[in-house]
Amino acid sequence: MLDLLAPLNGEPQILPARKFTGRVAGLYVAPADHFETVAAETLRLGFEGIEGDIHAGYTRRSGGREPWYQRGTEMCNERQLSIVSPDELATVAQRMGLAEIKPEWIGANLLLAGVPHLSMLPSGTMLFFKGGVTLKVDAxxxxxxxxxxQIAERANMPDIEAGSLLFPKAAKRLRGLVAWVEKPGTIVAGEEVSVRVPEQWIYGA
Known part of the structure; x- marks a missing residue:
């Protein structure tokens, strides 16, 4: 039988959609003046993101991640929430010689357990929370x-500058995801999450 998912003559590879579940292991919100977050029992989300969070807003200003725009250009805010994995944080901590890296230290809003290779979830992945909220992964x-x-200071590393330079290397492809609110509502600690990975098209031309 013909495999409809097999690439033909060098065409892009197509991977089927997948679905599995995770769990909310922690919730955090950042004050309006600093990116470091504090633990919360619930997160109230509107279309603009988390109420009162420093990253809330329908739009944001471009920075170093968007070199194609002049810095400070107003653009759509697809970075309303930061999502991290306990397993990946533990790996990064080990690489940096630390006992732990707390989600709050790096401004995470959501600690999501039970999702393998969280940081590798592709753009467009949908996170359906049992309470009704839906998030869409941007990147x-x-x-x-x-x-x-921030990690170096909070962990009392002896060389703060060396620690700040080590993190980007140790956390490459393990830093988690950014997402935006597609369907608002309230997320609670311990809530189940249905993760739906879309069909992926691996463009190789």
Missing amino acids: QNGPCRIAGR
Whole structure:
């Protein structure tokens, strides 16, 4: 029988959609003046993101991640929430010689357990929370020196500058994801999440 998913004559590879479940292991919100988050029992989300969070908003200003725009250009805010994995944080901590890296230190809003290779979930992945909220993944969250410095300071590393430089290397493709709110509502700690990975088209031309 013809395999309809097999690439033909060098055409893009197509991977089937997948679905599995995870669990909310932690919730966090950032004050309006700093990216470091604090633990919360619930997150109230509107279309603009988390109420009161520093990254909330329908739009945001471009930065170093968008070199194609002049810095400070107003653009759509697809980075309303930061999502991380306990397993990946543990790996990064081990690489940096630390006992732990807390989600709060790097400004995470959501700690999602039970999802293998969280940071590798592709753009367009949907997160359906049992309470009704839906988030859509935009992309990986690239590790930076600012978060690295925060880790180095909070972990009392002897060389703060070295720690800030080490984090981007240790956390490459392990820093988690950024996402935006497709369907608002309230997320609670311990809530089940249905993760739906879309059909992927591996463009190789």
